[in-house]
Amino acid sequence: MSQRLDEASLEELIVAQMVEGGWTEGRASDFDPSYALDLGHLTAFIEATQPRVSKAMSLDEPTPTRHGFLARLQGEITKRGVVDILRGGVDHHGQHVDLYYPKPTVGNVKASTLFAANRFVITRQVHHSPSNRGDAVDLVAFVNGLPVFTFELKNNITKQTVDDAVQQYQRDRDPKELLFAFGRTLAHFAVDDQRVKFCTHLKGAASWFLPFDQGYNDGAGNPPNPNGVKTDYLWRRILAPKSLAEIIENYAHILTEKNPATGKKTKKAIFPRYHQLDAVRCLLADVAKNGPGRKYLIQHSAGSGKSNSIAWLVHQLAETRHDGRVAFDSIIVVTDRIILDDQLSQTIKSFLQVGSTVVHADRSGDLRRAITAGKKIIVTTVQKFPYILDDIGTEHQRRSFAIVIDEAHSSQGSKTSAAISRALAGGEDSAEEESVEDQINRIIESKKLLPNASYFAFTATPKNKTLEMFGKPVPNPDGKTGYRPFHSYTMKQAIQEGFIVDVLANFTPVGSYYKLMKTVEDDPEFDARRASKKLRAYVEGNEHAIAQKADIMVEHFLSQVIAKQKIGGQARAMIVTSSIARCIEYFHAVEGVLAARKSPYKAIVAFSGEHDDNGVQVTEASLNGFPSRAIAAQIRTDPYRILVVANKFQTGYDEPLLHTMYVDKTLSGVLAVQTLSRLNRAHPAKHETFVLDFANTADDIQSAFAPYYRTTVLAEATDANKLHDLVHDLDAFGIYTPEHIDEFVERYLRGETRDRLDPLLDECVAEYVELSDEDDQVKFKGDAKAFLRTYNFLSTVLPYGSADWEKHSIFLDHLVPKLPAPKEEDLAAGILENVDLESYRAEKLASMQIVLDDEAGLIAPVPAAGGAGLVDPDLEMLSDIVKSFNAHFGDIEWNDADRVQRFITEEIPRLVSEDEAYKNAQTNNDPVNARVESDRALGQVMLRLISDDTQLFKEFQDNESFKRWLAAAVFNATYRRSA
Template identity: 45%
Template sequence: MKSSYNKKYGIDEVRLLRFIKETQLEKYEKLKLDTETGKTNFFRRLSDIIRKDGVVSVLKNGIKCYPVENAILFYHALDKKRPASFDEFNSNIFAVTNQFTYSESNPALELDLCIFINGLPIITMELKSRASSTGWTYKDAEEQYKNERSNKDKLFEFKKCIAHFAVDENMISFTTKIDGKDTKFMPFNKGVNGGAGNPVNDGTMTDYLWKYFLDKETLTSLIVDFCNVVKDKESKKETLIFPRFHQHRVVTRLLADVLEKGVGQKYLIQHSAGSGKSNSITWLAYRLVTAERNDKKVFDSVIVVTDRKVLDSQISKNIRNFLDVSSIVGRAGSSKELKEMLSDGKKIITTTVQKFPYILKDIGTTLKDNNFAVIIDEAHSSQSGKAAASLNMSISGKVDFNEDFEVEDLLSALIEAKTMPKNASFFAFTATPKARTIEMFGSAFDVYSMKQAIEEGFILDVLKNYTQYQNYYKIYKTIEDNPEFDSKKAKRKIRSYVEGQEFPIRQKAEEIVNHFINNTKNKINGKAKAMVVTSSILRAIDYYYAINDILKNTKTGYKAIVAFSGEKEYKGKKLTESSINGFSDKETPIEFKKDEYKFLIVADKYQTGYDEPLLHTMYVDKVLNSVKAVQTLSRLNRSAKNKIDTCVIDFANDPEDIEKSFQPYYKETKLEKTTDPNKIYNILSDLDSKYVYEEDEVNRYVELFLDDSERYLSDPILDKCVERYKELDEEDQVEFKSGVKSFLRTYNFLASILPIGQVEWERKSIFFQGLIYRLPTPKGNDDLTAGILESIDLESYRLEKRNAVDIILENEDGQVANIDTGIGRKSEPEMDLLEKIVANFNDIFGNIEWQDKDNVERQIRELPNMVMKNERLKNALKNSDVENVKKEYGVALDKALRSIIKDNMDLFVQYTNNDNFSSWLKKSIFEEILERSKNMQEENK
């Protein structure tokens, strides 16, 4: 059949004409396709339409060609209610041609394989064998496409085919656009061991391509349900979208599970940055809204929830590209519009997270006869506080957010309010699932890992080229008196103070500017930009003025932008982001794209959800833990043309801590252990023993609450309890208030996942929610560090650069721990004389004489990590047994110190012979592991 291919128009004219004649004889005759003139006119019209709209549009919609209103070129609809649709589908002509000569200008050129539907080419392939005498691989096939296949030939015109595949026995890649040397290929592999590639099977590793994807029905679904041409309004650039393997996998697996189990399920999809989530969500929404089970629509409406207007607009546009029917697709700009659209039967509605919670109650009540699919995208908010405030007012009025708002907060809020309706299925997309999310949704339904995204080249590895800077300070006492202060808190306060002084900031700012000019400015063909992450708004403003002042003297023309939320008083003036930068804060991302702006200095803003591919280097002067470290450093991972690496300069964190933060999310994240419901009984027992309330008071309050009685009836009950609370000593007050918070947090979570509810717990929950906000702060919480900053000053400061390292993550799944259900205890202040605190601070951060100082410092920094790896100590920390923790800590520290003797005796000699140093080291490392354990528990709450 090679001779039937018309090289001028790029069609197999024999099969095309046969299909039309056999299925639409009347149209065949009207078009006069039995004459040369008729054929030429039709082929020319078909060629023009494909050039304009693409072969996908032609296959889906047919073409209009006078005098025929619509000539169908592909029967793709299979409808059980219309048996004739199966006969129509079977009339399609699927064909494969090998050793295909396609070129009009060079007749000798041959393509390994071309697949046709009804005479229209849809897929080309170049096949290579590693076992052949040449040893060629799919990479050689890619080069063949780039160098030997020209888009001047009709077959390789853009949009003429849906995809071009490079294939060998082990790997597959594809492209949707042949563009010479600029042709971009993407992997089309299953993934293996959480990374790139394909697993070994009984046949060829890549046999899934022809066994599954080239099946007639699967191929039809790819064309109808996935492939699409997207046009950017601004650049006018068109992109032909074809799903990557994991995108097709997650959508089809979710759909199959929905068809099997129906409504009311929860799904967690752990897909890394670089996974193309926006397209996956678009395809999923489209498939869910059309899904039928037992001859009935599964969902009446699909709600896509994001927390950024930009992403909301993007997904809305993507969905419209698929459906393009305003009566079906809607974008809700307000909670009122969202409610109206649901009531009016809009099929797919996109909205932001701020609007969505208002309608949750209606879904489960007034709209209870309808079924809904709710797709939630993490797309972390780039602005701290604003989205959180909106959600705080919406669900229960009692959810308190003090961190950057993200998908985890929405899910937790849904849990807290116990408002996940049974007539809705929830699909949550996140790259960094927390323990609560995993316990509620179960293990990830589908995983596309950070490891695979890096290995496949969709994101860059931000842990390569990581450089730590060590800070050294020396302070002195400025007063004659020697007052006492809380030494632990004083140490943190002093460090924050000295790092906020003009000289340390100026020195770090100079290092930042010099590093950028000497190492970064020529990256990405001179387009590279940097982000400076600071610990506070005041610190961000300090850096902004320091960096801009230094840049003026460089004659580069570079400038910095500062980003923070709200208003801040600085040196007697009230400043905002807009007043400093000279343009609206809404314009910050747009302005930063300009060549002159090279530094974006942030304070709790743009650390999550911000997508700027030209960000190459990050300067970190803020302690980062767990998810926050992953989200912040990941601002650098977006790929861009000529971007081959990234760089992190860290003034505040150790490489070991960053490694620990990233490890749980490198592959699949799993739950360490589930929450034990019996611990609620333990909490209630402790609370009951404080005699702050009586059972009849609880019962009476709950009755009044459920009857919606006036507050003057219920308030006296709570007032009595508050008075009893005030009579408790300080330690009991701390334990009672923290216990109430722990109960509410744990019960509200468990109430949404336990199959059998407990009436006693629900009553106590109602009572405690009324009581908690009336309980005053425990007495005795005075600031025992007040006045210390007026008593000291900075004597010297030194910044020392460490060697750049590549942080290598372990090739294993990660674990996250669940919430701590214990009661908090009051920590006793450790009072020290100012003179001793100053000396201790200088001992830690000043200059100490060692035989091999660098090695000792490295060993000291490594000790907490070595100690924390001790399994017995980790178990003790989880169980909150202080005495056991101290015991296991001593054993673990001794083991760690003995293990480093062979490396260097210097530290061990000081530890064994110098009592002061030994005590300081034991205490410092113990405090460090307690703090780390606390932070890990807090991050997973």
């Protein structure tokens, strides 16, 4: 007899292996669909653990008393959710009924006995419908008679996959039935022998299933399993009784969110993704094994749920034990995202029984008071952190701390890190009792990562400093040490799983074409490199250019995003600008275009501070008409659809309704990844994103994203010998002497006043100014900055310190700001007064998918090189610069430009406007048909012009971008004039 490999065989295998792991197989007949409960095991559990309650409720016979309790229990599950019922039980007629006993702590015999009384039951073919007894779900998992999971199973061998299971839930499982109603279970699993997906809230066809795979080769899916089915990790490990108990007690949750605008409350069920559960568990296990004093880098893709991962980690770190005691006295959560400061606090509180254990450290002294008062969890922003920690006091060096860093950046590695270390280490600050040598040694020691603190750094885009500071050291074949994350969930896996949207799949660069002309008779010389940069900024910031680009953006948004009902008609767009002045100009331009098109939609502007707007001081609040803190909420409500930003909302902003981004700002490296990744948040109705970029090429964006597609690895550690080289080079300039440095450091550490410090520095400044070669000035200042940058970083990670380096650091930290910049003549000054903008046009180029290499992102260590010399100017005649600039940006050189200009602006529009069919379309007020007729008439006119201007006809025939531009220009001119 051949072995069956059908769906039923998978069902049998799962149940058999779950029973091996501690589950009990249930009977489908024990399930009562009218209560959505396994009455047999519910009754048995209460009778065994709470016999008096069981008797009072008459659970062993179908009486009105029994029905009253079951109806009460069913109603409470509907109101509170099954997770809260399991955790807190239910009260009924003066009786409290426990429905689950949590995992015991080590050595608690009574709790162990109670936990063993829990009934973990897996039942096949459960008939869930009171009205249609033929319907059955493949598997249901119960805890003490309460359903916690349902399963629909499929089998690849019989040509059905996990996606068929998803469709079965969406098509055949009615959310109005109790078993499938919101909150009645923790999750619904769609499973085959290759993949796993889950959903926490069934909504028919709109049910949103998320992946629950382990990942394979930094991508989607699951690795081959030599010991069984690829997906058996789900039922053998994740759903093993003790593992499930952790999920019930520490992860699954129903979150209530309130809309600040409407006051309406909505509930959302939270269940961990596989990578979230795995990361948190790995971190907690390492803490339990090794205790405080370790560093962890967690590289999780943007949009992968880091806020929840941090919340789960933080609230469990508060209770994690090492060597018989709680590992950390306090957990400090540091976020670089001001928007998430509040969000993180609320998320963490939602997972805790007592929200008062979480506090904000908003002002100086808050952190000290929180620790003194026994607060376990403190949330603050990195901007406040150094100032707050200065005020902690000296009594905490015997305490242990967990520092959880959200969006870890290299700023964590220098002065901020030193402030953290000094504050948490404590120790005496009195300089009178210490020699200079003692003070130097104390400063060196304070910069190192603390032995009584563990650092948990979360980021999607780790820089080289971040990897070296928090990463896990790994030996390279060449004998050097590299660094990699402790845990990773890659951009590749998140995209392949559909958990985030690929923001590079639809990237369209916009070409800008300009024509500049000289406005002076003579032909002065200018520095070509600087001149080109100034000309580009001048043209792109020109009022006409802003207006044209704003028109392109709005036209695209209305016709391609709104008209095509992206994200179910809820799509939003972001315009990324290069400066606050440009941001305000774009805001006005976009608002103007929307008004001219009689669009019901409006824009919101976002920037910091107060700025001039044509002589009026404005803020984002005064332009928007509502407070700054309301921007994130308002953009989700109509009529607001377009968010215009300048250095705000480019990082840390989580808005699934963002679909399209218009970029008019040069982006590179991490900032490019973070900015475009604002679009990647998934939404059930979001299937793609779109980027229209006026400032960057596809190659630019590809280079920025490449290191972060898969796990990012640091090739090797920073070479500390570079510091020796820099010190040697700096000393050789003769700007200071060793005695200078020693004297300054002694006076500085004694706290002497400015009049005792400045003379020592001013002597060195005078020597710097006297350097005969400006290149030497540039080299010295560049090397000094490189030394400070590299030493501030290395002082936190090197196992040893150097008093000489620390003295140089103190001295140069005060000297560098006093060094004047070398006098450098601006050989492009005045060029803008000698040119004018003759024409400007912006055209969308071909849309493309940017494909990233499927390999680990290898990045180089922190560079320790100093500054370079001055760049020699490249002098060119003004006429040559203008000609080169125009040629570079693709302008067409016409044989007879004046005649062509007359044709385009006068003759062609006149002839098109005289076409009878076109005139009829305008009379009928039909702009869509009018455009069709205008393009047809234009084609006929161009054929008539073939003998008058062959070049113009040829460009029209062969140059698709010119043809589109001319068609639009003629239609805009003639339709608007005639209509």
